[in-house]
Amino acid sequence: MLRCLPLFAFFIALSASQPDPRSPKLIFILAGQSNMAGRGGVVNGTWDHIIPPECSPDPSILRLNAHLRWEPAHEPLHADIDVLKTCGVGPGMAFANAIRSAGCKGEIGLVPCAIGGTNISEWEKGTGLYERMLRRTRAAVEEGGGSVAALLWYQGESDAKERAEAEAYAGRMVRMVRDLRADLAAPHLLVIQVALASSEGNFTEIVREAQKGIKLPNVVCVDAKGLALEEDNLHLTTQSQVHVGKMLAAAYLRHAKSHLQRSLFENCQASMEYNLFLILLLKISCLLIL
Numbered sequence: 562m563l564r565c566l567p568l569f570a571f572f573i574a575l576s577a578s579q580p581d582p583r584s585p586k587l588i589f590i591l592a593g594q595s596n597m598a599g600r601g602g603v604v605n606g607t608w609d610h611i612i613p614p615e616c617s618p619d620p621s622i623l624r625l626n627a628h629l630r631w632e633p634a635h636e637p638l639h640a641d642i643d644v645l646k647t648c649g650v651g652p653g654m655a656f657a658n659a660i661r662s663a664g665c666k667g668e669i670g671l672v673p674c675a676i677g678g679t680n681i682s683e684w685e686k687g688t689g690l691y692e693r694m695l696r697r698t699r700a701a702v703e704e705g706g707g708s709v710a711a712l713l714w715y716q717g718e719s720d721a722k723e724r725a726e727a728e729a730y731a732g733r734m735v736r737m738v739r740d741l742r743a744d745l746a747a748p749h750l751l752v753i754q755v756a757l758a759s760s761e762g763n764f765t766e767i768v769r770e771a772q773k774g775i776k777l778p779n780v781v782c783v784d785a786k787g788l789a790l791e792e793d794n795l796h797l798t799t800q801s802q803v804h805v806g807k808m809l810a811a812a813y814l815r816h817a818k819s820h821l822q823r824s825l826f827e828n829c830q831a832s833m834e835y836n837l838f839l840i841l842l843l844k845i846s847c848l849l850i851l
């Protein structure tokens with residue numbers, strides 16, 4: 562058995578040499594306002610630096626930084642994007658780790674774009690935030706290949722202050738999704754929204770109904786209502802963000818399995834088969850040596 566050790570080490574190294582370069586990068590746009598940017602663990606403008614295991618870094622999870630370069634992703638994901646506020650834990654890392662655990666071998670590329678305190682009018686086509694999201698997404702695709710798998714959207718707290726804005730939310734969201742799909746030439750782009758858990762005003766239910774009722778194909782919704790908030794009563798706690806990340810991942814996996822990214826899932830399966838093949842090879846080699 563001892564003679565097998567070097568071989569064993571060799572095969573372990575081979576199978577652990579992820580990310581598998583044969584798989585295209587799965588790219589996710591993270592956009593919206595503060596609860597997407599992440600305020601988990603931030604109290605009175607100070608982040609507690611507590612990172613739960615679900616949000617740990619992983620060599621195959623990357624983020625597009627403010628200079629449009631891929632780098633290993635870590636909390637806070639939006640630190641160089643939402644620069645005017647103190648960022649903490651958001652849903653992005655928990656989301657990516659949950660996708661990773663589902664068995665995909667390729668790289669996961671996160672494109673953080675969220676800015677705290679923004680209303681949906683500031684994300685309209687032609688505005689600074691929309692154009693920046695578009696620019697970052699295009700750069701993400703060009704920098705090393707891959708395809709945009711979904712937009713993860715957590716926004717609307719700022720639109721719940723006035724009845725008129727809350728009532729205009731549904732129309733504005735539909736327009737934003739249509740414009741983004743057209744600009745990215747991705748007419749079926751999956752959009753996963755988070756229905757609000759909190760807001761800055763009295764018209765939260767109107768925004769939530771808009772989010773849950775959007776009638777566009779491939780736009781789905783997960784619900785954050787009832788999750789624990791920080792003492793500001795507006796921002797999700799770190800544990801709540803982990804929960805949202807997992808809900809987003811479950812929604813993505815459900816959708817990907819039944820719809821669009823069949824080919825990407827075949828890729829995942831191919832890489833799992835590749836690993837099984839390596840293990841088989843190892844066993845045969847060991848048998849031959851012994």
Ligand SMILES: *[C@@H]1O[C@H](CO)[C@@H](O)[C@H](O)[C@H]1NC(C)=O
Pocket residue numbers: 604605
């Ligand atoms: C944050 O600030 C508020 C109001 O100034 C104070 O009551 C609270 O104790 C502070 N919390 C922490 C954890 O420092």
Ligand SMILES: *[C@@H]1O[C@H](CO)[C@@H](O)[C@H](O)[C@H]1NC(C)=O
Pocket residue numbers: 679680682683726
């Ligand atoms: C959205 O926010 C911007 C910037 O704070 C503000 O100028 C604008 O009036 C807001 N729009 C709506 C429709 O509330």
Ligand SMILES: *[C@@H]1O[C@H](CO)[C@@H](O)[C@H](O)[C@H]1NC(C)=O
Pocket residue numbers: 722761762763
């Ligand atoms: C919500 O409504 C209450 C009662 O009408 C009012 O006192 C409060 O200022 C409103 N809150 C906001 C943020 O508009």
